[in-house]
Amino acid sequence: MSASEPVLEVSGLTKHFDVPRSRGGGVVHAVDGVDITVGQGEIVGLVGESGSGKSTVARCIVRLLEPTAGRIRLHGKDISHVSRRGMRSLRRQVHMVFQDPYSSLDPRTPVGDIVAEPLRMHGIARGRDVGRRVGEMLERVGLSADMRRRYPHELSGGRRQRVGLARSLVLGPSLLVADEPVSALDVSVRASIINLVLDLQRDMGFSCLFVAHDLSTVEFLCNRVYVTYLGHIVEVGSRDRLFDAPRHPYTQSLLSAVALPDPRLQRERRRVVLPGDVPSPIEPPSGCRFHTRCPVAEFPLCREQVPELVEHTGDRHRAACHLVGTDGRAPDVSGGADPLVHHQT
Ligand SMILES: Nc1ncnc2c1ncn2[C@@H]1O[C@H](COP(=O)(O)OP(=O)(O)OP(=O)(O)O)[C@@H](O)[C@H]1O
Numbered sequence: 317m318s319a320s321e322p323v324l325e326v327s328g329l330t331k332h333f334d335v336p337r338s339r340g341g342g343v344v345h346a347v348d349g350v351d352i353t354v355g356q357g358e359i360v361g362l363v364g365e366s367g368s369g370k371s372t373v374a375r376c377i378v379r380l381l382e383p384t385a386g387r388i389r390l391h392g393k394d395i396s397h398v399s400r401r402g403m404r405s406l407r408r409q410v411h412m413v414f415q416d417p418y419s420s421l422d423p424r425t426p427v428g429d430i431v432a433e434p435l436r437m438h439g440i441a442r443g444r445d446v447g448r449r450v451g452e453m454l455e456r457v458g459l460s461a462d463m464r465r466r467y468p469h470e471l472s473g474g475r476r477q478r479v480g481l482a483r484s485l486v487l488g489p490s491l492l493v494a495d496e497p498v499s500a501l502d503v504s505v506r507a508s509i510i511n512l513v514l515d516l517q518r519d520m521g522f523s524c525l526f527v528a529h530d531l532s533t534v535e536f537l538c539n540r541v542y543v544t545y546l547g548h549i550v551e552v553g554s555r556d557r558l559f560d561a562p563r564h565p566y567t568q569s570l571l572s573a574v575a576l577p578d579p580r581l582q583r584e585r586r587r588v589v590l591p592g593d594v595p596s597p598i599e600p601p602s603g604c605r606f607h608t609r610c611p612v613a614e615f616p617l618c619r620e621q622v623p624e625l626v627e628h629t630g631d632r633h634r635a636a637c638h639l640v641g642t643d644g645r646a647p648d649v650s651g652g653a654d655p656l657v658h659h660q661t
């Protein structure tokens with residue numbers, strides 16, 4: 317393993333679900349040809365509206381779902397169709413933490429056993445050593461040793477998510493896949509869990525793919541960000557490039573909805589409100605999947621041609637939009653008299 321080798325390389329990842337005839341039939345195009353790379357020690361964000369395929373990507377990576385097509389490499393090794401036996405060793409390297417700390421922890425198992433389970437399953441520690449490592453891990457996530465005898469239902473949401481993190485990290489994985497780990501929590505405890513993820517990452521050095529709706533969390537936490545829409549990646553760039561100069565009209569509209577800390581800037585900012593919801597992934601729109609909601613789409617180009625993810629300026633900032641200039645200039649979605657664009661003054 318070389319120092320520059322990515323921890324995770326996802327290429328052309330595709331996941332389709334067949335809908336049973338009793339429910340109308342058809343195929344859900346949940347994820348279509350997604351490429352994602354996570355470097356060593358990087359925290360990479362994956363953002364997009366509900367139904368854009370974020371959880372499906374995360375579940376394919378940890379192999380809770382079998383991909384329909386594409387390749388997933390972990391430290392250069394192809395794990396796309398790894399066998400049940402292969403999965404065992406994989407679990408030591410990649411772990412997932414879920415959105416809902418209520419349903420993802422077994423209510424009948426005390427916290428100490430929940431955190432010990434991966435150690436026992438992989439035969440990594442025995443006897444007293446298990447207790448010692450569980451105690452250390454609980455301490456790392458900010459829980460006291462007496463928590464190990466408590467049951468998940470006795471704990472607050474924030475503490476349960478700390479237990480979820482302890483279980484996911486006790487084997488020292490090189491990759492943590494976190495699927496909206498704070499969105500089910502009270503706003504008041506979200507920041508403490510986000511700070512904890514950041515501290516743990518600095519301390520333990522794992523790489524992380526962090527799935528989120530909430531752009532301010534991603535801005536705080538992530539080094540690089542992928543924006544997804546209806547199963548496609550529409551933009552990817554470093555946090556600074558993406559937040560300071562978004563290129564794709566979809567990213568621009570997502571960012572325009574984020575509250576700014578400066579009230580003056582907030583008053584001046586123009587908000588782009590997209591019409592309608594994300595279309596059905598059973599019959600996704602042709603061409604650019606965003607064209608049915610895009611305030612600046614040009615026809616027939618955007619309806620007919622699928623835009624490629626293009627790096628316009630040689631800085632690894634890439635966008636999939638026909639209307640981004642060859643110099644990386646973004647189309648202006650907040651100007652003009654388009655009725656779909658609502659100006660907030
Ligand atoms: N097992 C399944 N069978 C059929 N369709 C599915 C299945 N799992 C997900 N889907 C569909 O695939 C699409 C993507 O779902 P996914 O859960 O990955 O989205 P998401 O971006 O994680 O959304 P959210 O932000 O709401 O969690 C959705 O239309 C969803 O209904």
Ligand SMILES: [Mg+2]
Nearest residue numbers: 370371372495
């Ligand atoms: Mg999800």
